[in-house]
Structures are given as structure tokens and as C-alpha cells.
Amino acid sequence: MIGLIQRVLIDHVESHYGEAAVDRIAAQAGVSSPGRRIDTDYDDADTFAFFEAAGDYLELDHEALMTLYADLFINWTRRHYPMFFSMADSAQAFLGRQPAIHVSLGAGIRDPGLRSRVNDKFRVVDQSEGALIVEYRSANGLCSLYRALFARVLEEYAQSGELAETRCRHRGDDRCRFEMTFATGSGSLSGSVA
Numbered sequence: 001m002i003g004l005i006q007r008v009l010i011d012h013v014e015s016h017y018g019e020a021a022v023d024r025i026a027a028q029a030g031v032s033s034p035g036r037r038i039d040t041d042y043d044d045a046d047t048f049a050f051f052e053a054a055g056d057y058l059e060l061d062h063e064a065l066m067t068l069y070a071d072l073f074i075n076w077t078r079r080h081y082p083m084f085f086s087m088a089d090s091a092q093a094f095l096g097r098q099p100a101i102h103v104s105l106g107a108g109i110r111d112p113g114l115r116s117r118v119n120d121k122f123r124v125v126d127q128s129e130g131a132l133i134v135e136y137r138s139a140n141g142l143c144s145l146y147r148a149l150f151a152r153v154l155e156e157y158a159q160s161g162e163l164a165e166t167r168c169r170h171r172g173d174d175r176c177r178f179e180m181t182f183a184t185g186s187g188s189l190s191g192s193v194a
């Protein structure tokens with residue numbers, strides 16, 4: 001996984017609990033030095049182990065960790081990649097651009113095999129006014145992260161919407177499919193996930 005993903009979590013732990021906490025989490029995860037370079041692809045297994053150990057340290061279950069992480073992630077990306085947000089004037093527009101955002105970050109990876117591994121994970125299947133369908137295909141099965149980010153992006157744009165996961169790797173499908181709808185007109189701060 002590209003180091004940006006770990007970086008957001010490592011930076012949070014380091015700034016709130018100190019460097020020793022990062023070392024403790026890394027030791028529990030069995031990762032000697034967790035990678036956080038944004039142009040480097042690290043072993044997915046190490047990233048997962050680090051997240052799991054961080055959840056234990058922070059006393060959060062997986063869903064709660066994803067909710068916290070989504071908040072940290074949007075705050076971090078807003079600060080470091082403001083352009084991605086200014087290019088989209090609504091949650092739907094931002095989420096519709098998300099696969100392309102991923103491709104643009106994957107472009108920093110030199111190895112063509114790794115690059116396509118990053119680029120092929122997400123695909124916009126359909127979009128129309130107030131509706132967006134995205135498919136996500138990855139052995140990492142991080143649809144929980146997608147759902148948490150969906151809710152956090154709605155909050156960012158002060159809009160409301162719903163997400164139904166009509167296919168899911170965790171239910172035996174070969175991919176996850178997110179069917180999202182967005183309320184048009186003035187937004188309220190709510191999102192719901194089925």
C-alpha cells in the first residue's frame with residue numbers, strides 16, 4: 001500500500017501519543033520500521049498489521065478505527081492536496097473523481113506492475129444527477145474504509161446521501177459495488193450507509 005495511507009495514522013499517533021507509541025505499535029505489529037513515504041508502495045500485510053496494532057493501542061474496533069481514520073485522512077488530504085477538493089464542488093463530484101485521484105497518485109510509482117495494481121482498484125460504473133455507482137476490486141477488501149470515507153466526504157461538503165453496498169468481497173462477490181445517492185438542494189449534515 002502506498003505509504004500515504006500509513007503516514008496519516010503514524011502522524012496522528014506520533015503527534016498525540018509520542019514517538020514511543022509509534023514504536024510500540026510497530027513492535028506489536030512485527031514491523032521494524034513502518035513506511036510513510038508517499039511515493040513508495042509498502043507491503044500490504046505490514047500496513048494491515050500496523051493498523052490492527054494501532055486499533056489495539058487506541059482501544060478502537062475496526063469500524064471505529066476506520067471512522068477516526070477517515071476524519072484524519074480527509075483533514076490530511078485537504079491540507080496537502082487542496083486542489084483535489086477545489087476541483088469538486090460537491091460530495092458526488094469528489095467521489096466521482098476519486099478513482100482518477102488514485103490513478104494520479106499511483107503514477108508516482110515507477111514499477112508498471114505495481115502501478116496498474118493501484119490503478120485498477122476503483123472504477124466509476126455509472127453516474128447521473130444525484131447518483132453514482134463505483135466498483136472496488138482489491139484483495140485488501142477495505143470497503144469499510146470506503147464507507148467511512150463516503151460519510152466523511154458528505155460531512156466535508158455539508159451534504160446528505162446514502163450508500164448501499166450491493167456487492168461485497170466479504171459476502172463472496174469478486175468485487176464491492178457502492179451504489180450512492182445524494183440529496184440535491186441544501187445539504188444537511190447526515191449520511192447513511194446500508
Ligand code: HEM
Binds near residue numbers: 081084101141153
Ligand atoms: C484526496 C483524496 C484521496 C487521496 C489522496 C487518496 C489516496 C489513496 C492512496 C495513495 C491509497 C493507496 C493506494 C494503494 O496503495 O493501492 C488509497 C487507498 C484507498 N482509498 Fe483513497 N484517496 C483519496 C480519497 C479517497 C476516497 C474519497 C475514498 C472513498 C470514498 C477512498 C478510498 C480508498 C480505499 C478503499 C483504499 C484502499 C484500496 C486498497 O488497497 O484496496 N480514497 N487512497
